[in-house]
Amino acid sequence: MAGSVRSGGPVVLVGCGRLGSAILEGWLLTETVAPADLIILSPSEKPAAEAARAQGARINPPLEALTEAGVIVLAVKPAIWREVVTPLAPFLNDQAVILSVMAGVTAPTLAEGIGGWPIVRVMPTTGVSRGRGVASIWSADDRAQGLGRALFEPMAETVVLADEALMDAATAVAGSGAAYFYAFTEALARAGQASGLDAATADVLARATLRSAADSMGDDDLEALIGRIASPGGSTRAGLDALAKDGRLTRMLDETVAAAVRRNREMG
Ligand SMILES: NC(=O)C1=CN([C@@H]2O[C@H](COP(=O)(O)OP(=O)(O)OC[C@H]3O[C@@H](n4cnc5c(N)ncnc54)[C@H](OP(=O)(O)O)[C@@H]3O)[C@@H](O)[C@H]2O)C=CC1
Numbered sequence: 001m002a003g004s005v006r007s008g009g010p011v012v013l014v015g016c017g018r019l020g021s022a023i024l025e026g027w028l029l030t031e032t033v034a035p036a037d038l039i040i041l042s043p044s045e046k047p048a049a050e051a052a053r054a055q056g057a058r059i060n061p062p063l064e065a066l067t068e069a070g071v072i073v074l075a076v077k078p079a080i081w082r083e084v085v086t087p088l089a090p091f092l093n094d095q096a097v098i099l100s101v102m103a104g105v106t107a108p109t110l111a112e113g114i115g116g117w118p119i120v121r122v123m124p125t126t127g128v129s130r131g132r133g134v135a136s137i138w139s140a141d142d143r144a145q146g147l148g149r150a151l152f153e154p155m156a157e158t159v160v161l162a163d164e165a166l167m168d169a170a171t172a173v174a175g176s177g178a179a180y181f182y183a184f185t186e187a188l189a190r191a192g193q194a195s196g197l198d199a200a201t202a203d204v205l206a207r208a209t210l211r212s213a214a215d216s217m218g219d220d221d222l223e224a225l226i227g228r229i230a231s232p233g234g235s236t237r238a239g240l241d242a243l244a245k246d247g248r249l250t251r252m253l254d255e256t257v258a259a260a261v262r263r264n265r266e267m268g
């Protein structure tokens with residue numbers, strides 16, 4: 001129901017780039033936040049913000065408007081968040097919650113720049129724009145965690161993490177994961193070309209297969225799903241054996257996730 005999230009005041013979205021726009025679109029699509037309860041801070045004009053403005057959201061109002069804010073959603077790049085929040089902090093009321101979707105920036109680090117307010121970290125995917133995202137949530141504060149859940153559960157499958165330290169791994173798996181699947185799909189199409197398909201056909205087949213696999217997956221056991229496609233002694237089994245030869249698939253993904261975790265830690 002529109003405006004059903006009780007944040008104690010307007011929801012302020014700071015940054016309306018790729019993820020900020022996706023979050024905004026998801027809130028409006030799922031009617032999680034009423035447009036009139038939205039304040040958007042964005043240095044440049046963005047289509048998603050303009051669409052929200054047309055429905056009643058406020059874009060870049062005088063900062064005094066932030067005194068009413070219930071939650072401040074930080075969706076800027078980790079490299080610039082300190083300079084972005086410094087001018088905002090004097091306007092925030094005691095009850096405000098800081099919600100960060102920034103990869104790698106830890107709650108203690110956030111508290112150095114914008115201390116005194118409860119912090120909830122959320123790691124969403126841009127799929128929230130269609131109400132079909134994934135989000136990992138962590139907070140040491142129950143009210144802030146509840147607010148994070150209320151804002152993201154309508155548009156994402158969510159998991160609540162028990163420990164903030166797990167956020168880097170959740171980010172490396174889910175926040176980055178769609179990009180890994182796209183990279184895999186691109187490589188699959190290229191391999192199809194190497195086996196004789198023309199580029200356009202290989203691209204259609206690889207993309208359609210990813211979509212079809214996602215549609216068919218449900219919550220079924222992954223080994224069972226594989227078993228439904230790979231008959232014993234068949235061609236899929238031959239392909240899977242090549243994929244896993246000498247443990248290379250597992251090793252490759254261990255290294256992939258470990259590299260992303262390391263980078264998240266460096267950014268924090
Ligand atoms: N993209 C993704 O899939 C995911 C991103 N994240 C996290 O989300 C955050 C944003 O990433 P992403 O959306 O990709 O990055 P973008 O660069 O697309 O968006 C960042 C936005 O911040 C805006 N900005 C810069 N300065 C200010 C300011 N002073 N006040 C308000 N807004 C400002 C920029 O505005 P302008 O365009 O006008 O310069 C830009 O649109 C990052 O911290 C990232 O770790 C997390 C999970 C997934």
Ligand SMILES: O=C(O)[C@@H]1CCC=N1
Nearest residue numbers: 103171172174175176
């Ligand atoms: O790579 C990034 O900057 C962010 C973290 C998760 C997805 N995108």
